[in-house]
Amino acid sequence: MTEAIASSWTTGIVREVERFGETYVRLRLEVADRHDHVPGQHYVVRLRAPDGYTAQRSYSLASDPADPLIELMVECLPRGEVSGFLHDVVEVGDELELRGPIGRWFVWGGEVPSLCVAGGSGVVPFVSMLRYARRMGTASQLTIVASAQTRERLPYIEELEEFGAFIALTRENHGDRVAAHIYPDELAELSKGIERAYVCGSAGFVSFVGRSLGEAGVPSSIVRVEQFGVTS
Structure with a gap:
């Protein structure tokens, strides 16, 4: 399986949101100009405030590369400005800034036990x-x-x-x-x-x-x- 090359910044439209109590939120996004990922890779999610302030965090992909959407499972951490926003605020139809897929080391293509x-x-x-x-x-x-x-x-x-x-x-x-x-x-x-x-x-x-x-x-x-x- 060929490792995907990290893309430049793009956008993702949130198509599904599922929250699990106060701890986790599952996001499924449709990504513009998407590169297929390799299991084990991740995306960076960047938030941008009206005053230009940005904050970003990396989140591993849970989705199969053949899935038409990418899937992230985000843990809401104490004082986590990105995870808190994704858990508490994001809704279906929102647009997020994304970069990925990223990572060459922590990947698995099924070739070894x-x-x-x-x-x-x-x-x-x-x-x-x-x-x-x-x-x-x-x-x-x-x-x-x-x-x-x-x-x-x-x-x-x-x-x-x-x-x-x-x-x-x-x-x-x-x-x-x-x-x-x-x-x-x-x-x-x-x-x-x-x-x-x-x-x-x-x-x-x-x-x-x-x-x-x-x-x-x-x-x-x-x-x-x-x-x-x-x-x-």
Whole structure:
């Protein structure tokens, strides 16, 4: 699969908005002059105030490249000027400034067996990967592990369950699994036979998973990381 080249700034028309409580908003946009993306890439969304002030943030794509619209799942962060606006204000028909798709490192085209480990909203790029894998018939190449505090805090949990993802909730049980963080031995078992690993989440989550993968014998050279903070 050929990696898309980041485009210049363009515009996207919001065609669908779905809000999930006070935490997440799912936006689906029709993008002008769109370049097809590769699973794992992201877009930058830029807001512009009447006085010329701008603020921008990067958001991973959840959509399959074959989807006619791009899909973003945005977590509303405390004091997040961009995420707050997208969650609270944006409506169908609004126009947003966009640039993308962006990213060459954190991408997956189905060519190698891979493990994806996500914390909370870090699962979004892996949803793009799983949708692509299902369409292309390469789902057996992809193993997804997702962790969050509760079901409500994990976007796309129903879709992840249908895909067969390993889900670890830390504040409530999930099926037969008692509430707990991901155990290192669970990662060790799930990482058998992989040729690449992707990790996406907060700094603390990424650090923990990186150590656990190392203890399981996964070479650091095959681990690709995307890390975010409270204001990213």
